Amino acid sequence: MSEIRLYVSTTEKDAERILDILTDIFGEEDYALGTTEVDEKRDLWEASVYLMADEEEEVRQRMSDGLAPAFPQALIEREVIPDVDWIAKSLEGLKPVRARRFLVHGSHDRDKVRPNDVSIEIDAGQAFGTGHHGTTAGCLEMIDAVARARPIRNALDLGTGSGVLAIGLRKIRNIPILATDIDPVAVRVAQENVRRNGIVSGLRLVTAPGFHSPAFRQQGPFDLIIANILARPLMRMAPQLAANLASGGSVILSGILAEQRWKVLAAYNAVHLRHVHTLWRNGWVTIHLRQGQ
Numbered sequence: 001m002s003e004i005r006l007y008v009s010t011t012e013k014d015a016e017r018i019l020d021i022l023t024d025i026f027g028e029e030d031y032a033l034g035t036t037e038v039d040e041k042r043d044l045w046e047a048s049v050y051l052m053a054d055e056e057e058e059v060r061q062r063m064s065d066g067l068a069p070a071f072p073q074a075l076i077e078r079e080v081i082p083d084v085d086w087i088a089k090s091l092e093g094l095k096p097v098r099a100r101r102f103l104v105h106g107s108h109d110r111d112k113v114r115p116n117d118v119s120i121e122i123d124a125g126q127a128f129g130t131g132h133h134g135t136t137a138g139c140l141e142m143i144d145a146v147a148r149a150r151p152i153r154n155a156l157d158l159g160t161g162s163g164v165l166a167i168g169l170r171k172i173r174n175i176p177i178l179a180t181d182i183d184p185v186a187v188r189v190a191q192e193n194v195r196r197n198g199i200v201s202g203l204r205l206v207t208a209p210g211f212h213s214p215a216f217r218q219q220g221p222f223d224l225i226i227a228n229i230l231a232r233p234l235m236r237m238a239p240q241l242a243a244n245l246a247s248g249g250s251v252i253l254s255g256i257l258a259e260q261r262w263k264v265l266a267a268y269n270a271v272h273l274r275h276v277h278t279l280w281r282n283g284w285v286t287i288h289l290r291q292g293q
């Protein structure tokens with residue numbers, strides 16, 4: 001079945017506003033959302049939702065209804081995504097990514113691993129997170145810095161995707177880790193990646209739509225919570241995330257555009273988490289916060 005893209009052409013400023021609206025509508029569901037610059041000189045951007053063709057009628061209507069109050073003139077356009085083996089194609093140019101001591105690479109680049117590298121082998125697949133996106137690499141850098149600076153006894157990777165962050169942390173710290181995702185496909189992919197990386201214990205993967213899953217109560221509270229999602233969901237879940245954090249614990253947040261940083265910080269300051277450090281990568285930020293003074 002074909003995949004399609006529904007999109008609105010607009011300015012950079014309005015593309016960000018539209019992305020916020022789309023995140024409110026679809027952020028908890030299995031739809032990819034994004035903005036793309038089309039023409040810098042004309043300030044032309046596109047805000048998009050990616051979906052399967054048989055979902056088009058319902059998604060288009062929800063998109064139209066959601067945009068109508070703020071953007072009544074918005075024209076929703078359609079593009080059919082070519083049926084390409086993206087896994088094979090993406091591997092053609094997917095080079096290893098270094099994030100401090102971590103090296104994220106595909107199976108085709110095992111020979112690039114150096115003796116002191118912490119190797120994370122992730123092939124391009126159905127779940128997000130090969131280490132090549134600024135948010136994933138930023139999280140790995142921050143994980144390394146936090147793990148060196150503070151003792152961690154128990155960790156949570158919220159929205160694990162491919163499992164790359166949980167795998168990286170488990171390889172440098174022999175601690176129990178809970179990794180969750182709302183998408184059962186992502187969890188299956190992450191389980192395969194965990195096996196591929198030789199991790200046989202200590203990393204538990206669970207399909208969980210939110211903090212309602214008993215897994216959080218069974219394994220928490222957590223000294224470190226990592227959440228590489230999107231700014232809006234991160235802001236909404238701030239009280240629940242803080243409630244699952246151990247006293248004095250650390251939080252690493254990403255999936256945040258640079259211009260969204262202050263809104264996210266405000267949401268977490270409100271639940272008594274203070275800013276420690278921000279990493280900037282390709283227009284995205286990764287934020288480290290801690291509980292207490």
